[in-house]
Structure formats: structure tokens, C-alpha cells
Amino acid sequence: MIPHVVRSSTKKVWIDYDEEADVLYVSFVYPPNAIEHEEDEDGIIRNYDKEGKLTGLTIIAAKRFTEEAAA
Numbered sequence: 044m045i046p047h048v049v050r051s052s053t054k055k056v057w058i059d060y061d062e063e064a065d066v067l068y069v070s071f072v073y074p075p076n077a078i079e080h081e082e083d084e085d086g087i088i089r090n091y092d093k094e095g096k097l098t099g100l101t102i103i104a105a106k107r108f109t110e111e112a113a114a
Contacts, residue, residue, distance in 0.1 A: 050097075055071075057069070057073050057075075058070075060105065065105055065106050066103055067100075067101070067102040068101055071098055071099050075090065075099055077090030077099060078091070079091040079092075079095070086104055088101040088102075
């Protein structure tokens, strides 16, 4: 996720976590205005606006990236 944040034209990030669904939403613009989505094999969805600019990430099963899950 860090490369996406560093390359983003904005340096503010909004984060929402849905604990029940275990989904982490990271938005580089607010309000989120994605119209296109691209999911990779790791369950990370890249969200793009109408110009094709990355507006945020949706991370499915976010708990797997915690230290507790790695132990």
C-alpha cells in the first residue's frame, strides 16, 4: 500500500475499517469518487476516477496483514 500513497498527488489519506466485514478502505480523495475498479490476486482493489487516476484502495481480509496474523 505504501507505494500507492507515496505516488499519490495528494498527501492526505482517509481510512475506514469495517471490522465485521474485515475490509479496509483507503481513499486518496474525499469524498471517494471511483467509477472503475481493478482487483489483484491478493484481494486488493484499486479504485480509479473517470480520468483513470487512482483514488483509493479497498483491502479485502485486512486482518491478514496484521502482526498477529503473521505469528
